[in-house]
Amino acid sequence: YLRFAVSKYHKCLQFLFQVYGDVFRHQHSRQPFSILVGSGVQLSFVVLCLILLAMSVDMNGERAGLVSAAIFLYFGVVAYRRIRWRSFIFEILFSVNCYYSSNNGQAASPRWIRQGVAQALLPPSLICGVAFPVNLVAVGYHSSRSLTPSQGLSVLAIVTFALLPLSLIGTLLGRNLCGRPSKLPCRLNAVPRPLPEKRHCLAEPPIICLLGGLLPFASIFVEMYYVFTSFWAYKIYYVYGFSFLAFALLLCATACVTIVCVYFLLNSEDYRWQWCSFMAGASTAVYLYVYAVYYFFFKTRMYGLYQTAFYFSFMALFCCGLALICGAVGFLAASLFVRTIYANVKTD
Structure with a gap:
């Protein structure tokens, strides 16, 4: 039985050995990939902190209290009326995604400024791409939930004066503090290995x-x-x-x-x-x-x-x-x- 188990173990690892020299090869679209991963890391921190905040503080008594806390956690500049936290804590929290994104894409993309700007504009672009058509429908129905021009200018000011600076700061921290990318466990082959049929x-x-x-x-x-x-x-x-x-x-x-x-x-x-x-x-x-x-x-x-x-x-x-x-x-x-x-x- 021991011989059978060992032979089965080596047989399973045999296929892993075939891609030993290509497993750490960079794939296509490295910069968008690092931006997506960095945004996911940031949202994970925001959701985790938001749940912990909701467990410790009763936010059901105030209208849209949970939404206000989520915006405060995400942008780092919107004050939540019932909880007096210092804004720099959440500014650091926003910089987490740019910090990780810069570290993840440092070797892949030397154009770090463009990456930092794209990192900052990805979440607002998704929100605006969804909210703008719905807002047009709301205006057509004369709904009270439609956004006014002043509210749109407020969102634009938050993106310009909060997201972009924090994104660039996080990108700089990721480039300067992380140093060089970690060394790969194995060398890459000079020529990519052809993929076999499934x-x-x-x-x-x-x-x-x-x-x-x-x-x-x-x-x-x-x-x-x-x-x-x-x-x-x-x-x-x-x-x-x-x-x-x-x-x-x-x-x-x-x-x-x-x-x-x-x-x-x-x-x-x-x-x-x-x-x-x-x-x-x-x-x-x-x-x-x-x-x-x-x-x-x-x-x-x-x-x-x-x-x-x-x-x-x-x-x-x-x-x-x-x-x-x-x-x-x-x-x-x-x-x-x-x-x-x-x-x-x-x-x-």
Whole structure:
């Protein structure tokens, strides 16, 4: 039995040896990849701090208290009226994503200024791309939720005088404090290894990425019902302790499933694991959006163009944020796994 186990172990590692010289090869679109991962890291910190803040302070008594705290955590300059925190703490928190993004893309992109600006403009671009069409519909329906020109100028001022400076500061810190990128555990081949044909359809990267989000979504399926109910049915949500457990379970499930997906990808002699690890974690948002469609038709009584556009647009924005968080966590876990495996492997 011991001989059989050892032979099976070496057979499993044989496929990992085939991509030994290409597993750390940089893939295409390195700068957008580092921007997406950096944004996911930042959102993870924001969500974690927001849940801990909601667990320690009662924010249901004030209107839009949780939303105000989220904006304060994200931008670092919007004061929350009931909680007197110093703004520099949250400015440092905003710089986390640019710090990590600069460290991750330092070797990939020498144009760090463009990367810092793109890092700062990515979240506002997503929000404006969703909110602007919905705002046009709201203006057509004469809704009180439509944004006024003064509010639009306020958002533009926040982006110009808060996001851009903090992004550039975080990028500078990432470049100067992190130093050179860490040394790779193995050397890269001069010529990329050709990819072999897949033995079955389950070894294809799109299939692996799509299946990777199923288990993480199952870990938050029950909790999402209460979150949707509190947001769309206007009911008070107060079980933030369960939210913390659900968020921790989501991160753990995403990390574990992404490691398994990357292992299957490397086992099929495919070394393109960077984007696959990110998309495997981000695919959780696909299942969540499908559930949001089900919730709209069977759990709500919304009707009309404005309510439909408002619901699906902002659920798409919510799913984009979840995709960034899960994708960043998946890539970090897969990167640690791959570095650990190939740092301890012996090719002789």
